[in-house]
Amino acid sequence: MSKSLYIINPRNDFPSFYTLDALACQGLQIQHYGDLAITTIAGLVPPEFSVSLCEESVSPVDLDTPCDFILITGKAGQNYRMLRLARQFRKRGKVVILGGPFVSLNPEFLRPYCDVLVRGELENVAQELFSDLSCSTWKDEYFGDKPDLANTMVPRWDLYPNDRTIMAAVQTSRGCPFQCEFCDVIVFLGRKQRHKPISLIHRELDCVYKHGYRHVFLADDNLTVYRKHAKELAVAIREWNEHRSAGKVKFSTQMSIDSARDDELLELWSRAGLTHSFVGIETPNEDSLLETKKKQNVGVDLVAQIEKMYAHGIGVLAGMIVGFDSDGLDIFERQYEFAMAASLPILSLNALVASPGTPLFERLKKQGRLQLDSGTKYILGRTNFVLAQMSSEELEIGFKWLVNKLYEPKAFEHRLLHFIDKLEPVPGVDTSTSDLQPRVDALILAGIRELGIAEAAMIEKVCSRIENNPRASHVTMEWLRLYQQVRFMYKQGGVWDPEVANAELPFQNSRMPAVLAS
Secondary structure, eight states, X not given: OOXXXXXXXXXXXXXXXXXXXXHHHTTOOOEEEOXXXXXXXXXXXXXXXXXXXXXXXXSOOOTTOOOSEEEEEOOGGGHHHHHHHHHHHHHTTOEEXXXXXXXXXXXXXXXXXXXXXXXXXXXXXXXXXXXXXXXXXOOSEEEEOOOOGGGOOOOOGGGSOGGGEEEXXXXXXXXXXXXXXXXXXXXXXXXXXXXXXXXXXXXXXXHHHHTTOOEEEEOOSSTXXXXXXXXXXXXXXXXXXXXXXXXXXXXXXXXXXXXXXXXHHHHHHHXXXXXXXXXXXEOSOHHHHHHTTOGGGTTSOHHHHHHHHHHTTOEEEEEEEEOXXXXXXXXXXXXXXXXXXXXXXXXXXXXXXXXXXXXXXXXXXXXXXXXXXXTOOXXXXXXXXXXXXXXXXXHHHHHHHHHHHHHSHHHHXXXXXXXXXXXXXXXXXXXXXXXXXXXHHHHHHHHHHTTOHHHHHHXXXXXXXTTTOHHHHHHHHHHHHHHHHHHHHHHHTTOOOHHHHTSOOTTOOSOOOOTTOO
């Protein structure tokens, strides 16, 4: 008798940059990035199993499912929901399997909540795991090592709610060779970057294109770290894209700022359809960059590097962090100055947190500075260790001041309009989109207008400015979606307070320039 699997991607424990809570409040419950974890797991399941997927951000979990096995995967921002679901299913007598990044980095914390714990990557242990499940002889734990990505399967997008998802995800590599102290990627996926064969990437792109996606997130932790390979991949994707008869695909990804040193690399990716990228800039404080071993960001003009990406038609979503040991109380003003100078519309701003398993976690543990355990719920603007140059209260005050300064309408409008002016148009950009996108865009514009008079006026200026640049239009709508979401996220997190943006920090040191004068 065949066995059945119910594979769940839980909803996030709290709003984040990558959830669509603001749109959900407008009546549109959709997923931003299609989830590669549950679709990849499904692709590795043998055909004799029956498989169903649950993307909880768009569909409720069926606690009464008749399936034999419950597989739950997730990241740090999903850990509370993972545990709650695991408890509920086990109370119903189900066999619960937990896996994914958070489980792999916190095995002792998660072990009591499941029957089977899977650590690491699944490919090399999938056959053993599913054979054991089929025979009801499963082990308590399976440990997957670093597989050759030529042996992975095309994810099962046919099982996913594609009609309620904005963009698909395709992973071309795993791992990153850099040594950033706070990063858990190098612990979970390793510092030796492994690449998928071009032929397999083409098959995955064919699959998501067939399912209607016209925007694909290349889910690599650092797409461009090996320049020669990255250029070959860009050419292969551009050639694939040129043969799409129903419209070209736009791509987004993650890369490091050092890619801006190579004009040929940026040009190739721009021509391939890359419109914007997450870039881990972290801080304008070079002492903090050296401290955290982010040497690739040191000794360069970060603003000039960002503008070089704009000059190739590639927008930048900047990852920024406050709370390094080398950060003094002036870091909040320095971050604001940097964002305004670089015309960065959206910054994914976080207080530094020591994630379990990272070099930072181990260092702070040895120093006796850790304060919270692995299961503590993350709160915006707070950290889990004793800071070197400021109190936790000063961090919270500074963080709140910074996000309100960054996202008050005039400051955001200033950065966004300057970004649009600096983003160079790219010949041959296709305006095709998914069936879902026009509805999403309309709701975003309506939602921001409803935030207030200043926000409505900002929308009118922005829409007028992007009329003649299709690529700027596409990326700008992504920045506006994120603006709507961060306003929702900060309000829900108790951080949003417009009056704070006009107030001085209690530890103000009069460094602030008149950045809005222009």
